[in-house]
Structure formats: C-alpha cells, structure tokens
Amino acid sequence: MAPILDIKGLSKNYGSTEILKDINVSIEPGDFLVLVGPSGCGKSTLLNCIAGLEPISGGTLAIGGQDMTHVSPKDRDIAMVFQSYALYPTMTVAKNITFGMKVRGVDKAEQAEKLQKVAAQLQIEQLLNRKPSQLSGGQRQRVAMGRALVRDPKLFLFDEPLSNLDAKLRVEMRTEIKSLHQNLGASMIYVTHDQIEAMTLATKIVVMKGGVIQQVGTPAEIYSTPANMFVADFMGSPAMNLIPARTRANGSGTIVEIAQAGADPIVLTEKRSIALPEDVVLGVRPEDIVETGLHNGGSNALQKADCMIDIVEPAGADTFVVTQLGGKQVTARLSAETKARAGERSNLAFDLSRVSYFSPENGLRLNES
Amino acid sequence: MTDASLTNTTALYQASPQRQLVKTVLRVLLYILLIAFALFYLAPLFVMVTTSLKSLEEIRTGDLISLPREVTFDAWATAWSSACTGIQCDGVKPYFWNSVLIAVPAVLLSTLIGAVNGYVVAQWRFPGANIFFALMLFGCFIPFQVVLLPMARMLGLMGIAGSIPGLIFVHVIYGLGFTTLFFRNYYVTIPSELTKAAKVDGAGFFRIFFSIFLPLSLPIIVVTVIWQFTQIWNDFLFGVSFSQAGTQPITVALNNIVNSTTGVKEYNVDMAAAIIAGLPTLLVYVVAGKYFIRGLTAGSVKG
Ligand SMILES: Nc1ncnc2c1ncn2[C@@H]1O[C@H](COP(=O)(O)OP(=O)(O)O)[C@@H](O)[C@H]1O
Numbered sequence: 061m062a063p064i065l066d067i068k069g070l071s072k073n074y075g076s077t078e079i080l081k082d083i084n085v086s087i088e089p090g091d092f093l094v095l096v097g098p099s100g101c102g103k104s105t106l107l108n109c110i111a112g113l114e115p116i117s118g119g120t121l122a123i124g125g126q127d128m129t130h131v132s133p134k135d136r137d138i139a140m141v142f143q144s145y146a147l148y149p150t151m152t153v154a155k156n157i158t159f160g161m162k163v164r165g166v167d168k169a170e171q172a173e174k175l176q177k178v179a180a181q182l183q184i185e186q187l188l189n190r191k192p193s194q195l196s197g198g199q200r201q202r203v204a205m206g207r208a209l210v211r212d213p214k215l216f217l218f219d220e221p222l223s224n225l226d227a228k229l230r231v232e233m234r235t236e237i238k239s240l241h242q243n244l245g246a247s248m249i250y251v252t253h254d255q256i257e258a259m260t261l262a263t264k265i266v267v268m269k270g271g272v273i274q275q276v277g278t279p280a281e282i283y284s285t286p287a288n289m290f291v292a293d294f295m296g297s298p299a300m301n302l303i304p305a306r307t308r309a310n311g312s313g314t315i316v317e318i319a320q321a322g323a324d325p326i327v328l329t330e331k332r333s334i335a336l337p338e339d340v341v342l343g344v345r346p347e348d349i350v351e352t353g354l355h356n357g358g359s360n361a362l363q364k365a366d367c368m369i370d371i372v373e374p375a376g377a378d379t380f381v382v383t384q385l386g387g388k389q390v391t392a393r394l395s396a397e398t399k400a401r402a403g404e405r406s407n408l409a410f411d412l413s414r415v416s417y418f419s420p421e422n423g424l425r426l427n428e429s
Numbered sequence: 430m431t432d433a434s435l436t437n438t439t440a441l442y443q444a445s446p447q448r449q450l451v452k453t454v455l456r457v458l459l460y461i462l463l464i465a466f467a468l469f470y471l472a473p474l475f476v477m478v479t480t481s482l483k484s485l486e487e488i489r490t491g492d493l494i495s496l497p498r499e500v501t502f503d504a505w506a507t508a509w510s511s512a513c514t515g516i517q518c519d520g521v522k523p524y525f526w527n528s529v530l531i532a533v534p535a536v537l538l539s540t541l542i543g544a545v546n547g548y549v550v551a552q553w554r555f556p557g558a559n560i561f562f563a564l565m566l567f568g569c570f571i572p573f574q575v576v577l578l579p580m581a582r583m584l585g586l587m588g589i590a591g592s593i594p595g596l597i598f599v600h601v602i603y604g605l606g607f608t609t610l611f612f613r614n615y616y617v618t619i620p621s622e623l624t625k626a627a628k629v630d631g632a633g634f635f636r637i638f639f640s641i642f643l644p645l646s647l648p649i650i651v652v653t654v655i656w657q658f659t660q661i662w663n664d665f666l667f668g669v670s671f672s673q674a675g676t677q678p679i680t681v682a683l684n685n686i687v688n689s690t691t692g693v694k695e696y697n698v699d700m701a702a703a704i705i706a707g708l709p710t711l712l713v714y715v716v717a718g719k720y721f722i723r724g725l726t727a728g729s730v731k732g
Pocket residue numbers: 074079097098099100101102103104105106
C-alpha cells in the first residue's frame with residue numbers, strides 16, 4: 061500500500077530566507093506522526109505546506125499515492141485543526157461543523173446525520189446552538205476537532221491543538237486524542253513544541269530544528285538513541301545529561317574519564333567496541349544513574365562513581381539529585397528513599413550499557429561508528 | 430497587621446475634609462466648562478432653527494437670539510419647494526433627490542468595493558500587496574483640486590460628464606482609499622487561520638468573504654457608511670465641477686439660494702434650506718452613532 065504521505069526533498073523559502081530545508085518524510089496508514097521542535101523551527105510552515113496553504117519552493121509531496129504538489133487544499137482530502145481553533149465566529153457550533161459539507165454540497169440529511177454522530181463522539185451535543193464566543197477553551201477545542209472529524213479525511217493535521225489549554229485539560233485531551241486515533245485508525249500529523257506530548261502520542265516522531273529534520277524514529281528510538289546532542293537535550297525531561305569526558309583505549313574496551321571538581325576523576329570502562337575519539341561528550345539519561353546498594357538488580361553494566369551531591373529535589377515518586385561532573389550539572393533520577401544528602405558524597409553508579417557518545421565538534425552520535 | 434492598616438485607611442478618610450471639598454469644587458468647575466463649550470457649539474444651531482421659524486418681519490425687527498414670537502413653517506415650505514436657485518424657483522427639493530441619488534449608490538458601492546479590497550490586502554497576501562496598499566493610502570491624501578481637470582477629461586471620455594452616474598463614479602473612486610483603509614485595518618486583526626480553515630473546508634475567495642468576513646463586519650461597515658455618507662453628501666467641489674443643470678447636488682443648490690437672492694435677504698429661507706441640507710447626515714449619526722464609536726474602538730474578533 062502506498063504511504064499516506066510522502067514528502068521528498070521539500071524546501072520552503074520566504075523571499076531569500078530558507079525556512080525548510082530538504083525535508084523527507086513518509087507516513088504509513090494509521091501512523092501518528094508528531095513533528096516536534098522548538099518554537100520557530102518551521103513546524104507550522106511544514107504543516108501548511110502539507111495542507112497546501114503555502115506553496116512549496118522545491119521537492120514533491122504525495123498524499124495517498126497521488127502527487128499533490130500543486131493541488132489546492134480543498135482537493136487534498138485532509139482536515140486540519142489550528143492552534144487558535146479558527147472557529148467561524150459568527151456561526152453556531154453546528155454551522156461551524158457542517159460548513160465544509162455545505163460548501164461541498166453534501167445533502168442536508170447527510171449533513172445532519174454526520175453532525176449528530178460527531179457531536180455524540182465528542183460529547184458536544186448540548187453546545188450545537190452556541191456561538192464560539194460562548195464556549196470555554198476546552199469546548200472550542202472540541203468543536204475544532206469536530207470540524208475535522210466530520211470530514212473523515214485521509215490525513216488529519218493538528219497544529220499545536222492543546223497549547224492554549226490549561227495543564228490539566230491538556231493531559232485529558234491528550235489521552236482523548238490518543239484514543240481517538242486508536243479507535244479511528246486514522247493517519248495523523250501532529251505538531252507540538254512539547255516533547256512530552258510527542259513521546260506520549262506518537263507512533264513516529266520527527267524532531268526538527270531550524271528548518272532541518274534532526275531525527276526520525278519511534279519514541280523509543282528517539283529517546284534511547286538520539287542522533288545528536290540537540291535531540292538528546294530536547295527530548296526527555298529532565299534532559300539527558302551531556303558530560304564532557306576523555307577516552308583512551310584499553311584492550312578490548314575503552315576507558316572513559318570524567319573530571320570532577322575537588323576529587324579524583326571518575327573512571328569508567330566502556331565494554332562495547334565503539335571507536336571513540338579522545339574527546340567525547342557522554343550522554344546519560346537521569347534514570348541511568350542509580351544509587352548503589354538500592355535495588356539496582358545487580359546489572360553488571362553498572363559502574364560505581366563517587367560524587368558530591370549539590371542539590372536534592374524530592375518529586376514524589378522520584379528524587380532528583382544534582383551533582384557536578386566534567387564542569388556540567390548532572391541530574392540523576394533516584395528512588396524516593398535515597399540516602400543522598402546535599403553537601404555529602406554519595407555512591408552513584410552509571411549504567412554504561414545505555415550511554416550515548418557524541419562528538420564535541422559536530423554533536424553527532426558516535427555509538428554506531 | 431490587618432487591623433492596623435484598616436484603622437489607617439479610616440483615619441485617612443476622616444482626616445481629609447479639605448481634600449473632599451477641593452474635589453467637589455474641581456468637579457463643579459469641570460461641569461461649568463463642559464456646559465460652556467456645549468452652549469458655544471450649539472449656539473449656531475439654535476440661531477439657525479429659531480431664525481428659520483420666524484417670519485421675515487420678525488427677523489428684521491427682532492433680536493437674533495430671541496425665540497420666535499410666532500412659529501411659522503412658511504420659510505421651510507419655501508425652501509423646500511419654491512425658493513429660487515438662480516432662474517429656477519423649485520426650492521431645494523429636486524437637488525435633495527439628486528444628492529440622494531448620488532450619495533446612496535456611491536456609499537454602497539465604495540463600501541462594498543472597499544470591503545473586498547481590504548479583505549484582499551489583509552487576508553490574501555499577493556506579491557506587491559504592500560505597494561498596492563501604500564498607493565491606495567496615498568490616494569487618500571491627494572488634494573481634490575489636483576484631480577479636477579484630469580477627472581473632467583476622464584468623465585468626458587467615458588461619456589458620463591455632467592451626469593449623476595458620473596458623480597457617483599467620482600465619489601466611488603475618491604472614497605476607495607479611505608474605505609479600503611478602514612476595512613483593511615479591521616480585517617488584519619482577524620487571525621489568518623480563519624481563512625486557512627475555510628480554505629481547507631473547501632471555500633473559495635468569495636465564499637469566504639460573504640460567509641465569514643462580511644458577517645463579522647457590521648461595526649466597520651457602519652463606520653465606513655457614516656464616513657462616506659458625510660463626505661459625499663457634504664461635497665461641494667465635485668458637485669459644482671462635474672454637474673450641470675438638473676444634476677446638481679443640494680450643496681450647490683444651497684449656495685445658489687443664498688447667493689442668488691435679489692433685494693431682501695430671506696434669512697429664514699436660507700436657514701431652513703441649510704438645515705434641510707444638513708438633516709440627512711445628522712440623521713445618520715443619530716441612528717448609527719452608537720455603532721460608530723464602537724466600530725472605531727473595537728476591531729479584534731474574540732472566538
Ligand atoms: N509569512 C511569512 N513570511 C516570512 N517568514 C515567515 C512567515 N511565516 C513564518 N515565517 C518564519 O518561518 C519560521 C518558522 O515559522 P513557523 O513554521 O511558524 O514555526 P513553528 O510553528 O515551528 O513555531 C519562523 O522563523 C518565522 O519567522
């Protein structure tokens with residue numbers, strides 16, 4: 061089966077400014093693709109290009125196997141939910157939802173039937189006669205979703221649909237969108253700057269920065285094998301620790317040395333055979349630093365490191381402790397019953413089997429070299 | 430702590446009867462000033478209305494600001510249907526209808542075209558849109574005297590010189606700068622995502638305009654209509670330059686009535702004619718003034 065969306069070599073300029081560079085993305089039917097990146101990296105622009113709302117400057121774009129590069133938005137078989145919801149202010153909720161069908165000349169009975177179905181699905185039946193100005197933020201969001209759902213398109217496009225909601229509602233709607241995706245089996249592209257939203261919703265993530273795709277992969281791939289230091293830092297909360305270190309060869313493995321202020325350097329042994337340059341940046345997720353002596357399953361990849369604890373931050377289920385390694389603040393996610401105290405040294409251990417190495421020059425991941 | 434601050438505030442209130450007094454005095458002064466200004470501005474209207482209701486005899490013998498001893502509408506009747514505007518003596522009636530025939534279509538057309546222009550400039554950013562808009566704006570500031578001769582030539586070439594359609598054309602053209610500006614400034618406050626959503630929904634250029642933008646536009650339509658109506662109804666220069674006998678607007682007729690009387694000046698008729706000429710704009714303000722203020726201040730769309 062042809063991919064639902066296939067973008068090849070897409071570029072987009074505004075005048076002489078290059079906004080998107082050589083974008084290649086394809087998604088399969090049923091995929092939930094999340095475009096994630098910091099504000100201003102070109103996510104909305106890419107989504108608008110996919111929708112046909114912005115002409116593209118180079119490359120091709122196919123939807124459902126058909127070339128759509130120069131096709132107008134109404135003929136692309138897509139539906140879009142906008143960040144500001146973009147509800148038609150003078151129309152009632154019902155009219156907002158049926159406007160597209162009215163424009164397309166769908167007959168009245170069918171319009172009414174589809175409206176009822178979508179209204180029931182989103183539990184907005186009692187709002188149908190209200191104007192958008194009489195709705196709360198969450199209700200507007202639902203109506204905007206309804207307007208998209210009623211189209212039953214090949215591809216749904218969402219541009220930061222939850223970013224205007226308060227934190228609690230955002231989590232609720234996130235779950236709802238996820239179950240909607242599972243129930244409909246529809247293909248969706250979802251733009252967000254929130255990496256947690258990306259991790260929780262996506263079947264496939266595209267990380268962007270400055271108009272360039274940094275990495276494409278499943279949430280697990282993006283999380284455990286980030287392609288470069290930007291992705292490592294951007295995805296995950298707290299962020300992956302990026303610690304400058306020096307290496308030297310030692311038999312079959314490699315010795316990794318991390319400088320520590322006022323104490324001997326930490327010496328670790330990388331047993332995987334990875335060709336590493338002398339200077340590297342060690343990428344360690346906070347949960348891959350543990351406290352020795354507290355249920356760490358006796359993993360033989362764990363290597364001890366004696367560290368000075370600067371800050372202890374209890375956060376309910378976990379406790380975050382911050383130490384200083386290689387001139388950088390390093391955060392470890394420890395269990396709540398940790399014995400670490402601020403201002404005291406503590407026995408931490410690194411899970412070396414899950415560590416990433418990056419080149420300090422170009423930021424790229426070195427593990428596969 | 431709370432108690433202390435509470436007593437403090439009470440003390441403050443009690444300790445300042447002088448301050449209270451100063452405040453009252455200032456307020457009274459303010460009202461006196463406002464009333465004085467209002468009287469100053471209303472005085473001419475008062476004189477016009479009272480004079481128009483007096484007989485010529487009373488005007489000659491009486492006081493300018495006294496109320497009429499005997500109210501008579503004779504001057505109004507004369508002004509409306511038998512005052513002389515040169516050799517003709519039909520009053521302002523035919524000219525009043527000329528003005529209506531010019532102003533109503535010109536206002537409607539310039540408002541509608543201005544709305545479409547503003548919609549295009551604000552929401553359909555075509556290449557060169559900024560230059561187009563800058564040129565339209567420039568059109569607002571061209572002194573009318575500059576365009577009189579070229580316009581006369583133009584109307585001649587189009588074969589509508591001296592006709593009512595000719596005057597409508599002139600007023601529409603010269604109103605477009607302002608009407609476009611009004612609508613453009615109103616429509617730029619509407620998020621472009623609204624247009625995008627409608628495009629995805631399958632709506633085209635005019636569908637989006639008529640279904641989404643026009644229904645949002647009542648406040649700015651009112652502003653534009655008031656502005657355009659006042660401009661066109663009160664216009665004298667174009668009216669006197671591009672009309673001929675039979676198509677002159679009321680402003681030209683008023684001038685002729687006032688200037689062409691021989692012998693005794695009929696002030697009461699002049700005043701009545703002037704009030705008749707001014708009534709429609711007054712009416713428009715009274716009916717739509719509330720929206721005028723609202724339209725000038727409101728703009729953004731919530732929702
Ligand atoms: N119409 C436009 N003209 C010029 N530059 C634009 C235009 N729209 C967006 N940009 C620029 O493109 C970049 C990407 O914008 P956008 O796609 O909205 O980012 P994101 O959605 O990722 O926050 C930004 O730097 C923005 O300034």
